[in-house]
Amino acid sequence: MILVALTSLFFTLIHSSFQYNETVYSRVKRIVGGETPNYPPFDDPVVYVRFSERSARIQGTREFPHYVFKGIKYAHPPIGPDRFLRPKQKILEGDIKAITFAPPCIQPVPGKNYIIGSEDCLALNIFTPDLPTGTEGLPVVVWIHGGGFRYGSASQYGVRHLVGQRLLVVTIQYRLGSLGFLSSGSKHLPGNAALWDMALAVQWVRNYIGFFGGNPHRIIVMGHDTGASSALLLSLNKVAKGMPDAVVAMSGTAVSRWSIDNTPTDTSHQIAMQNGCPTSNDVTMIKCLQKVPVQAIIKLDSQIEFQQLQSRGFVSGLNGRLGTAPVVEGVNDGRSLPGLIQQDPVDSLYKQDNPKIPLLTGVTKDETTKAVKGHFKSDVLKQLNSVPDFLNKLVKEGLYSSPVISKLSGKLDKLGNVSQSWITDGSKVLTELSDSYLPSNFQNYLKTQNNIVEKLNKVSEATADALFNVPAFLTAQLWKDAPTYLYSFEHAGNMARGWNFLQGLPLIGNSSNPEEDRNLVGHGDELAYLFDPQDMEGKPIRVSKPSKDDVKVRAFFTKMIADFARHGEFSVDNKKVPKFNAGDNNFVQIRAKPSLADKFKFCEMALWTNIAERLKSSYCQFLGAVPGVLPNLNVNKPLSIFGVG
Known part of the structure; x- marks a missing residue:
């Protein structure tokens, strides 16, 4: 049964079988006073769908100014023997009332000793300004929420501002924590169940969205934080090649430090042992874990998160992941079924193996500052006061060891292009030069006055970079x-902050000192300019009244997303934004008066990724990179202070 469902999924991932019977299943036109109305009555949000030879009537609600279809199940419940496994596609049939949000996927409540949600949570919500009118349909934005793979729901994001830009928006839910990402590294439990949830949800959208007024051939996958890295992982996979038509990745990418778990077996064995399940045989372990009360698994996830924070320190909290995460499955999962992540995403990008679709990605100005000066302030101060030369140790031992940095460091030429010599010989590392070169530049990068405020600022800058x-x-x-x-x-x-959307993530800091936070733009703070914050059940959260500048920023940001979704490009002050150029590091500054700029963290990025020629330029002299230091250096080869290529 599973194989049949998966086979069906693989075929539909490549060839959409979108069907539409204009005569039978299109909306019945109503005659009022002898004239045909352009739109259906506000009190009649009903859609008829047909797919895979089965039909359904779906009733939604009208929430001015758009139509909403809530809690539509796109997969069968992943419970019992289906726990941890890939989702099974659900074909719509019969009468469906889509008038209430589905419960969130089961998760802990931050700061509380209880759990909310359900295992039966694989549902999506559809928001559209129009019901089908016979045109080609609206661009479709599929939103993947963030939350460190452990928190969040599709119902938290009020999308009226995006829908107001004449977009059809779909918000999806996927399994969280170990229920979505547990992996033994074997064919019996390959992992990535939650990513398969997302892939199936996007394919559901391609199959059905035309009946709701969307264009099944213009689907943009968009996410924030771990949702952003997931969106890019979906676009890089081979099974669903061609599924998204564009990607928006906000404050996260496929090569973010949290995006891949390289030691999944450790977590699966820990969870099994603490629930009294054997670990010597994967099949026996999985069958045992499938019978464990779901609350026990969620509580153990929280224990693991707490233990990792205690043992690894604040950097692990800033990483955004403290538990299970996506894994590299390989070309197949041992059962001749293709893996969703077939190779490390760092290698995929390094080999320029990306899909040829538009990408919009970005960050906030102060990604980690609120956490460094809030949630983790006491931990950071303790380290600064007790560990000699802490800033250098933080960079060398805590940050520069990132697989992304260590793999790609030095593999870019002066324009930021991948060095062709490294495509064929990427394993050699010039470790003998590392201690004489990189530390000297980081010394200048980390130089501060001897006061605690500047040191905290430098920790914030280094971790954000x-x-x-x-x-x-x-x-x-x-x-x-x-x-x-x-x-x-x-x-x-004045808008809502990141904690309104991302409660549970240590990275978002806290709201205990709003005056200090007033000029900061931390992780998740941009979300309020696209979405209205809502609780897990979709109820609005009271927020401050937006200022005139807030309204301007929201108008620009939502239009930017809409233009990108519609055309794959956008403008600033009626000037078409040029594509990213590695020589200029050009980017868009989103402010009350948005502008085009260049040299995004120009020298700092060259330092972290060791673009040696750029470091030697006069523009980057403040880092102390002296051209004569390394007279025989091939700038296309890496200098890793950890000797990792």
Whole structure:
């Protein structure tokens, strides 16, 4: 049964079988006073669908100014013997009332000792300004929420501002924590169940969205944080090749540090042992875990998160992942079924193996500052006061060891292109030069006055560069033969903050000192300019009244997303934004008065990724990169302070 369903999925991933019977299943036109109305009555949000020889009547609601269809199940419940496994496609049939949101996927409540949600949560919500009118349909944005793979729901995001730009928006749910990502590294439990949830949801959209007024051939996958890395992982996979038509990745990419779990067996064995399940045989372990009460698995996920924070320190919290995550499955999962992630995404981008579709990615101005000065402040201060030369140790031992940085460091030439010599010989590392070169430049990068405020600022800058700016920069540079755009969200206004959307993530900081936060633009703060914050059940959260500048920023940001979704490009001040250029590092600054800029973190990115020629330029002299230091250096080869190529 599973194989049949998966086979059907694989075929539909490549060839959409969208069907539409204009005579039988289109909306019945109503005659009022002898004239045909252009739109259906507000009180009649009913859609008729037909797919795979089965029909359904779906009733939604009218929530002015758009139509909403809530809680539509796209997969069968992943419970019992289907726990941890790939989802089974659900074909719509019969009468369906889509008038209430589905429960969120089961998860802990941050700061509370209880759990909310359900395992039976694989559902999506559809928001459209129009019901079908016979045109080609509206661009479709599929939203993947963030939350560190552990928190969040599709119902938290009010999408009226995007729908107001004449977009059809679909928000999806997927399994969280170990239920979505547990892996033993074997064919019996290959992992990535939640990514398969997302892939199936997007394919569901392609199959059905035309009946709701959307264009099944213009689907943009968009996400934030771990949702952003997931969106890019979906676009890089081979099974669903051609599924998204464009990608928007906000504050996260496929090469973010949290995007791949390289030691999944450790977590699966820990969860099994603490639930009394054997670990010597994967089949026996999985069958045992499928019978464990779901609350026990969620609580153990929380224990693992707490233990990792205690043992690994604040950098692990800033990483955005403290538990299970996507894994590299390989070409197949051991059962002749293709894996969704067939190779490390760093290698995929390094080999320029990206799909040729438009990409928009970006960051906020102060990604980690609120967490460094809030949630983790005491931990950071303790380290600064007790560990000699802490800033250098933080960079060398905590940040520069990132697989992204260590794999790609030095593999870019002075324009940021992938060195062709490294495509054929990527394993050699000039470790003998590392101690004499990179530390000297990081010494200048990390130089501060001897006061705690500047040191906290430097920790914020270094962690934001390593964990957010470098992945965004590298992704923009390595996404070849397709339009690519980079932005920096820099508006600090009165709108809702990241904690309204991302509760549970240590990265978002806290709201205990709003005066200190007033001029900061932290992780998740840009979300309020696209979405209205709602609770897990979809109820509005009271927020501050937007200022005039907030309204301007929201208008620009939503239009930017809409134009990108519709055309794969957008404008600033009626000027078409040029594609990202590795020589200029050009980007869009999103402010009350948005502008085009260049040299995005120009020297800092060259330092972190060791673009040696750029470091030697006069523009980057403040980093102390002296041209004569390395007279025989081939700038296309890496200098990793950890000796990792």
